[in-house]
Amino acid sequence: MIIVQKIQIPGMETQKPRRLYIALPPGYEKSDTRYPVLYMFDGHNVFYDRHATFGKSWGMREYLKKSKREIIIAAVECNPEGNKRLSEYSPWDMDFSEWGLGRIKGLGKKTMDWMTKELKPLIDAQYRTLPGRENTMIAGSSMGGLMSLYAALACNKTFSRAAALSPCLFLHPERITALIRKTKPAAPTRIYLDYGGGEPAEGGMEPKALMFRTAAELTEAGATAAALVFPGAQHNEAAWEKRIPVFMDYLWAEEP
Numbered sequence: 500m501i502i503v504q505k506i507q508i509p510g511m512e513t514q515k516p517r518r519l520y521i522a523l524p525p526g527y528e529k530s531d532t533r534y535p536v537l538y539m540f541d542g543h544n545v546f547y548d549r550h551a552t553f554g555k556s557w558g559m560r561e562y563l564k565k566s567k568r569e570i571i572i573a574a575v576e577c578n579p580e581g582n583k584r585l586s587e588y589s590p591w592d593m594d595f596s597e598w599g600l601g602r603i604k605g606l607g608k609k610t611m612d613w614m615t616k617e618l619k620p621l622i623d624a625q626y627r628t629l630p631g632r633e634n635t636m637i638a639g640s641s642m643g644g645l646m647s648l649y650a651a652l653a654c655n656k657t658f659s660r661a662a663a664l665s666p667c668l669f670l671h672p673e674r675i676t677a678l679i680r681k682t683k684p685a686a687p688t689r690i691y692l693d694y695g696g697g698e699p700a701e702g703g704m705e706p707k708a709l710m711f712r713t714a715a716e717l718t719e720a721g722a723t724a725a726a727l728v729f730p731g732a733q734h735n736e737a738a739w740e741k742r743i744p745v746f747m748d749y750l751w752a753e754e755p
Contacts, residue, residue, distance in 0.1 A: 500527065501546055501560060506575070508613050511606065512583055517576040519618075520546055521626065522560070524569050533627045534571045535634035537750075538614060538658075540588065540643030542574030544736055551736060552579075558740040568747065573622050575614075577643075588642035590649045591671050611650055615657045633687065636750055638662035640739050644692075645670065648713075651690050651722075652682040662691040662746040664739050668709045669701045679716045688722040690714075691746045695732025725749055 500523045505516035520542045524534060539559075543550045546560045559572065577584040582603055585593070590607030623630045637658045639647040644666030651661035668675060692710050700706060707728050714726035727745070732738040 508610075509617075510609055510613070511578060511587065513578050513580055515578075515580070517578070518542060518550070519576070520572070520574040521622070522546065522563060522572040522574075523626070524563070524571065525567065527627075531627065532569075533629045534569055535636065536571045536573060536619075536622060536628050536630075537636045537638060538619070539572060539574040539637070540639030540646055541577050543576040543579075545572070545574040553736065555736045556740075557736050557743065559743065562740075562743045562747075566744070566747070571622070571626055571628060573618065575618070585642060588639075588646045589670065590646070590653070591674050593670055607646055607649060608653070610646065611654050614650075615654050619657065632657055632659045632685070634659075636660040636662075638664070638746065638750075640664040640666075640736075641734065642667050648675070648690065648692070649678070651688060652678050652684070655682060655684050655688060659685070659687055660689045660750045662750060664693050664742060664746065665695060665698060665706075665734050666692065666710075667701070668713055669706060672709060675713060676716055679713070679720050682720060684717075684720060684722045686721070689750060689752070690717055690722050690724045691727075691749045692725065693727040693729060693742060693746070695734060695738050696728055696730040697733045699734075 502521040504519050506519045507514050539545050545557050548556045578587050585603050586606050587610050589605035591605040593603045635658055637647050637650045644663035647661045648663040651658050694707050710726050714724040717724040
């Protein structure tokens with residue numbers, strides 16, 4: 500069962516209501532079981548093709564039906580106005596002058612403050628969750644992948660596991676390195692990173708090499724990290740859909 504409701508995020512540049520999707524596991528209404536929660540970015544792209552920006556979703560609804568994974572998913576729609584998604588999903592300011600977009604203010608910290616201090620308490624109050632960090636995860640792709648990595652580090656008291664698919668690491672490589680070195684992740688902290696072999700280099704950097712470097716830095720900092728390349732895969736929802744079983748199995752794997 501997927502519940503769709505409208506919410507607002509205080510302090511953001513738009514107060515236009517956006518969709519919050521809550522997927523509940525089969526049998527939820529007939530039991531008193533509590534469930535882990537996976538938070539996801541770009542909620543409009545997660546479940547329904549008709550809501551997705553480019554007409555193709557991740558197909559997470561179909562995955563949940565097939566896998567019977569016992570989990571609650573809370574997925575929030577991004578701000579679709581202009582370049583506001585870039586702003587909400589970047590922890591730091593960016594200069595996109597060479598793309599004709601000028602400077603973009605990074606509101607990623609504000610986004611995560613809202614998710615940890617307002618959205619998570621709301622979900623925990625309204626649904627039967629397992630609220631501890633060991634049962635709280637986060638995932639996203641592209642800018643949402645960048646934010647998932649950021650959340651796993653900057654909000655490590657809240658999230659123990661994160662999946663960052665095709666993350667835009669090239670935007671802030673040195674800041675990410677500094678954040679990893681500053682953070683001392685609690686155990687367990689599991690972080691999944693991946694890229695498609697068909698994705699182009701961005702910002703003059705080879706994304707796969709940067710991903711492997713980031714994974715090594717995460718491991719050195721004490722996290723458990725995986726970094727995978729999928730040959731030929733492009734930067735789109737159809738490609739990320741195929742990787743759902745891989746990252747979901749990784750997030751739920753027992754610590755060695």
